Amino acid sequence: MSLLTAENLALVFAALTALAVLLYAILDGYDLGVGITLPMKQEAWRDTSIASIGPFWDANETWLVLAVGLLLVAFPAAHSAILHALYLPAALLLIGLILRGVAFDFRAKVKPERKIHWDWTFKCGSLLATFSQGFMLGIYVMGLEYHIGSVIFACFSGLCVTAAYAMIGNAWLIGKTTGDLQFHAIRQCKRAGVWTLAGILTVSAINPLVNANVYQVWTEPPLAYLFAAIPLLCFAMFALGYLALKRLPLPNDRGAWIPFFICKVIFVCSFAGLALSFYPFVVPNQMTLYEAASSKESLTIIFFGAVIVIPIIAAYTAVAYYAFRGKADGLKYY
Amino acid sequence: MLDTLLLSRIQFAANISFHILFPTITIALGWLLVYFKIRFDLSQHPVWMRAYRFWVKVFALTFALGVVSGITMSFQFGTNWPGFMETVGNIAGPLLAYEILTAFFLEATMLGIMLFGFNKVPRWLHTLATLLVALGTTLSAFWILVLNSWMQTPVGFEMRDGVAHATDWLAIIFNPSFPYRFTHMLFASALTVCFLVAGISAYRLYRGDNKKAPRLTLKTALFSAAVLAPSQAFIGDLHGLNTLAHQPQKVAAMEGLWHTEKGAPLVLFAIPDAETQTNRFAIEIPKLASLILTHELEGELQGISDFEDAHPPVAPVFYSFRVMVGTGIAMILVAWWCSLRLYRKNELTPLQYKVLMGMSFSGWLATLAGWYVTEIGRQPYLVYGVLRTSEAVTTVASEQVALTLIMYLLLYAVLLVAYIKTLFWLAKRAIDVEEYDLSLPGLPEKKTEIATEGARV
Numbered sequence: 001m002s003l004l005t006a007e008n009l010a011l012v013f014a015a016l017t018a019l020a021v022l023l024y025a026i027l028d029g030y031d032l033g034v035g036i037t038l039p040m041k042q043e044a045w046r047d048t049s050i051a052s053i054g055p056f057w058d059a060n061e062t063w064l065v066l067a068v069g070l071l072l073v074a075f076p077a078a079h080s081a082i083l084h085a086l087y088l089p090a091a092l093l094l095i096g097l098i099l100r101g102v103a104f105d106f107r108a109k110v111k112p113e114r115k116i117h118w119d120w121t122f123k124c125g126s127l128l129a130t131f132s133q134g135f136m137l138g139i140y141v142m143g144l145e146y147h148i149g150s151v152i153f154a155c156f157s158g159l160c161v162t163a164a165y166a167m168i169g170n171a172w173l174i175g176k177t178t179g180d181l182q183f184h185a186i187r188q189c190k191r192a193g194v195w196t197l198a199g200i201l202t203v204s205a206i207n208p209l210v211n212a213n214v215y216q217v218w219t220e221p222p223l224a225y226l227f228a229a230i231p232l233l234c235f236a237m238f239a240l241g242y243l244a245l246k247r248l249p250l251p252n253d254r255g256a257w258i259p260f261f262i263c264k265v266i267f268v269c270s271f272a273g274l275a276l277s278f279y280p281f282v283v284p285n286q287m288t289l290y291e292a293a294s295s296k297e298s299l300t301i302i303f304f305g306a307v308i309v310i311p312i313i314a315a316y317t318a319v320a321y322y323a324f325r326g327k328a329d330g331l332k333y334y
Numbered sequence: 335m336l337d338t339l340l341l342s343r344i345q346f347a348a349n350i351s352f353h354i355l356f357p358t359i360t361i362a363l364g365w366l367l368v369y370f371k372i373r374f375d376l377s378q379h380p381v382w383m384r385a386y387r388f389w390v391k392v393f394a395l396t397f398a399l400g401v402v403s404g405i406t407m408s409f410q411f412g413t414n415w416p417g418f419m420e421t422v423g424n425i426a427g428p429l430l431a432y433e434i435l436t437a438f439f440l441e442a443t444m445l446g447i448m449l450f451g452f453n454k455v456p457r458w459l460h461t462l463a464t465l466l467v468a469l470g471t472t473l474s475a476f477w478i479l480v481l482n483s484w485m486q487t488p489v490g491f492e493m494r495d496g497v498a499h500a501t502d503w504l505a506i507i508f509n510p511s512f513p514y515r516f517t518h519m520l521f522a523s524a525l526t527v528c529f530l531v532a533g534i535s536a537y538r539l540y541r542g543d544n545k546k547a548p549r550l551t552l553k554t555a556l557f558s559a560a561v562l563a564p565s566q567a568f569i570g571d572l573h574g575l576n577t578l579a580h581q582p583q584k585v586a587a588m589e590g591l592w593h594t595e596k597g598a599p600l601v602l603f604a605i606p607d608a609e610t611q612t613n614r615f616a617i618e619i620p621k622l623a624s625l626i627l628t629h630e631l632e633g634e635l636q637g638i639s640d641f642e643d644a645h646p647p648v649a650p651v652f653y654s655f656r657v658m659v660g661t662g663i664a665m666i667l668v669a670w671w672c673s674l675r676l677y678r679k680n681e682l683t684p685l686q687y688k689v690l691m692g693m694s695f696s697g698w699l700a701t702l703a704g705w706y707v708t709e710i711g712r713q714p715y716l717v718y719g720v721l722r723t724s725e726a727v728t729t730v731a732s733e734q735v736a737l738t739l740i741m742y743l744l745l746y747a748v749l750l751v752a753y754i755k756t757l758f759w760l761a762k763r764a765i766d767v768e769e770y771d772l773s774l775p776g777l778p779e780k781k782t783e784i785a786t787e788g789a790r791v
Contacts, residue, residue: 055446058401062434062442065408069434072412072419073427080416080728087413087730091738094406095745101402102749105395109756297500298424302431309435313443320443323455 004300010293013074014282016306020070022271024063026168026264031057033169035100035126036162037188038119045181046119050104052176052328055320057104061097074299078282078292085144086136093132099125127162134161141207141274143284153206160199167192168267171259174248176328182249182256189259190245197238200270204231207277211284214277227276234269237262339727341735342414345742347709349406351702352746356400358701361475361520362527363393364468366554367448371464375457384547388764389531392757394449399753401442406742414735415716417726422498422717425491425506426481433477441470472520479519483512485717486708487580498720510580514573515708521566522704525665526697528559532672533694534761540687543765556676559669567662571626577711578627581718583641584711587651589623590616593637598623603656606648611639646713650706658703661696668693695754 031053039045072079083090103122107115138157142150170189174182208215218224241262248255282289293299336344367390374382408430411419419426447455447463455463490505491498500506535552538545578585586592590601592611600622604613624633638645672686682690716723728735 055450058398058445059439059442061401061405062438065405065438066434068408068412069430072408073423073431076416076419076423076427079412079419083409083412084416084728084730087734088738090409090413091741094409095741097405098402098745098749101398102395102752105398106752106756109391109395109760110752111759294427295424295497295499298428301428301500301503305428305432305435313435313439316440316443320446323447323451323459 004296004303006293006296006299007290009296009299009303010074010290012303013070013293013299014289017067017070017074018271018275020063020067022268024060024067025271026267027060027063028057029165029267030168030172030260031060032100032126032130033165033167033192034173035122035169036130037166037170037192038123038126039181039184040119040123043115045184048177048181048328049173050107050122052173054104055324057101059317059320061101064097073302074294075282075289075292076294078287078289081283081287082140082144085146086139089132089136089139093129093136096125096127096129096132100129101125130162130165131158134158137161140284141203142210143286157199157203160196160203163192163195163199164267164270167196168260168263171263175257175260178253178327186245186248186259190242193238193241193245196266197235200234204273207274211277213281213285217277217279230269230273230276234266234273237265237269241266336732336736338730338732338735339724341732341739342727343723345735345739346410346414348739348743348746349403349410351705352750353400353403353407354701354705355698355750356396356403357471357475358523358526358697359396359530360393360400361471361523363389363396363530364464364471365524366527366531367393368461368465368468369554371461375461381546381550384545385551388547388760389551390449391760392530392534394445395753395756397441397445399749403746413730414728415726416728417721418716421496421721421726422485422488422491425484425498425500428500429477429481429484429506433474433481437470437474437477441467441474444470475519475523476516479516480507480509480512483515484509486515486712487511488717488720493720498717511573511576514569514576518566518569518573518704519701521562521569522697522701524562525559525566526701528555528562528669529665529690529693529697530695531555532559532690533692534757536682536687536690537694537758537761538765539682540684540691541762541765548764552682553676556669556673559665560673563662563666563669567666570659570662575627577708581711582636583638583645584651584708585627586636586638586641587646587648587711588655588707589627589635590648590652591623591635591637592648593639594634595637596624596634597621597632598635600626601652604652606652608648644714646711651711654703654706654710658700658707661700661703664693665696665700 034049034053038049068079071082100122103118103125107118107122110118135154135158138154139146139150141157142153167189170185170192173185174189177185208218218227241259244255244258244262248259250256278284280288280290282292367386370382370386370389373379374386444463444466447460448467451463452460484506487510488498489509490502491500493499531551532555535548535555538548539552574585574588589598590604590606590613591598592606592613597620599618599620601613602617602619604616604618606613621631624635625631627633627635638648668689672682672690675682675686712718714722714724716726
């Protein structure tokens with residue numbers, strides 16, 4: 001057990017927390033994305049869109065609980081500092097998540113004439129949640145401080161994260177739908193992709209200017225050469241994605257999952273870029289993950305639990321995705 | 335302007351009161367669905383699937399409300415009560431982590447298969463998914479009640495530099511009040527579901543629905559309630575004795591005992607007055623409290639005045655306790671009264687249907703009142719004897735907390751109304767549906783087909 005030193009455990013839990021955040025961004029990202037671009041003109045499209053995420057959204061959202069839970073459990077001081085600074089946006093995020101989560105179920109059960117209200121609730125709740133998340137990310141990048149500049153940046157970040165979620169959500173829909181709705185998703189995906197790219201470029205430019213150590217990480221050889229691969233891969237994926245979207249849909253629905261795959265790579269790259277920028281800080285420029293970690297005994301006991309349980313979670317998640325593979329059809333309760 | 339502490343307490347109380355409504359239903363409803371599903375698998379009779387189909391919708395809606403209000407809870411620890419995790423995080427943290435890892439993912443993932451997978455996965459896998467969802471909700475209750483009970487009766491730890499460190503995990507998990515609180519909560523959940531199912535089924539029957547499924551669910555719910563309700567009174571009594579041993583000031587507040595006395599009376603009703611430390615307008619039965627709690631007529635019970643500044647406010651605990659017990663007694667009486675009639679005549683009188691409809695949400699009332707007793711009764715401590723509530727609160731400005739509190743309250747009020755209306759709308763729609771399709775087991779049958787259908791259920 002000599003490997004389980006306090007420092008290694010802190011690092012392992014930082015990695016686990018980061019993984020949970022990344023998985024959350026990708027998984028709830030696509031279902032939030034489907035929510036914010038929900039086509040309000042056609043009811044059948046809305047039904048199919050929502051049917052495509054119906055069996056998954058609940059488990060997707062659990063990754064947020066795990067991410068916040070791990071932060072709370074492994075880095076309590078950081079959890080307090082971050083959520084103290086993000087008190088109001090976090091409350092807005094929660095209200096957004098509540099609204100969309102319940103709208104999901106209400107829309108299928110209320111009187112037919114009320115369904116449209118819950119569809120709007122679903123769309124607006126998703127939008128509120130994604131914008132709040134982007135806003136929180138923006139404030140975090142700006143060192144958890146509120147001034148006119150940081151708020152403007154955070155609002156911009158809110159829009160970019162919304163665009164990124166819209167992009168991955170529509171990429172998911174391309175894989176899950178056919179016909180007119182698929183065409184619609186391809187168009188939306190392209191549009192959202194442009195905004196996402198603009199957002200990533202802007203954040204990449206501003207982040208090193210604001211945080212001195214970020215500038216250092218990305219410019220100091222020899223590691224900087226290695227790190228350069230991340231933005232290169234990311235931008236290559238945007239180019240590839242553009243080419244793919246231009247050609248889709250192909251006969252026999254070939255390549256319908258390519259955009260979603262590309263989006264996943266883009267999310268991983270962007271996240272890795274951010275994580276590298278801030279390492280070893282868990283609260284930017286204030287607290288390193290080693291300072292914030294909780295006691296070794298507690299982390300050890302969770303560590304063993306996580307090692308056993310996470311593979312099991314992965315296994316039954318795979319079963320669920322396998323059970324609902326293929327195109328989305330009507331959302332039937334049984 | 336109220337201060338951050340009071341606003342945070344109100345906000346937490348509002349959040350957790352709203353949240354607990356939904357798990358209280360899903361914990362037991364999950365197992366009821368397992369029962370319906372297994373009966374269907376064994377008998378292949380479509381009525382079991384009809385019962386399943388109707389209640390799985392209620393389950394889905396309830397579950398969604400529970401999940402989203404639960405996410406709010408997980409944020410509240412950090413946003414409003416940072417002192418909680420800073421002091422006892424080494425114990426609360428792993429318990430919460432295990433809840434997420436072993437319960438949340440399991441129920442959330444399996445729920446997808448349970449709700450939408452009937453035609454997509456093998457029958458056995460669908461039944462298994464239903465079982466795992468029920469197991470997940472129960473496991474989740476297990477872990478969170480371990481944590482709550484540990485906050486009531488903390489053991490298995492030592493304080494180093496003002497921070498709790500775990501020394502014995504088994505002692506922490508099976509802390510003295512846990513077995514009682516967990517059992518009491520599981521039964522509360524079961525009773526809540528019994529009365530909800532009975533109430534909604536009564537609504538359908540009263541409105542002229544003569545299908546088999548609501549009659550079946552009414553019978554299942556009422557007969558279960560007739561057994562569960564008195565058992566719950568017994569468990570509650572044991573729980574009360576356990577509380578007396580570990581948190582005597584809570585029992586003193588419950589009983590309205592201001593001063594230590596021998597042969598203490600049972601106060602049926604009174605208006606507790608904290609100023610004068612007396613009960614006004616008290617209706618009492620002499621010596622009965624001592625008899626119930628110590629099993630001796632002249633047994634000594636400690637009063638509130640023994641605990642100086644470390645006792646809970648008396649009035650809310652005192653009233654909540656009476657609401658809980660009163661609701662419980664009403665449940666026993668109604669369950670027996672209606673069960674007897676149902677057993678003899680196989681149907682209920684219109685009055686009984688109305689009473690059952692009125693008691694659809696009586697489980698919520700009793701459960702909330704019970705939690706108020708136990709949670710307010712722990713005050714002024716957050717972790718009994720270890721951490722005071724006032725020491726754990728955030729430094730966030732009170733205006734911000736007031737703003738979020740108002741937002742949450744408005745949202746919760748709207749959602750609660752929508753939830754209850756939707757339940758009755760679902761019931762109403764189930765009455766009117768007339769499709770008849772045996773190729774898909776469980777689709778609602780025609781009203782007229784029932785009477786001739788011979789299979790026993």
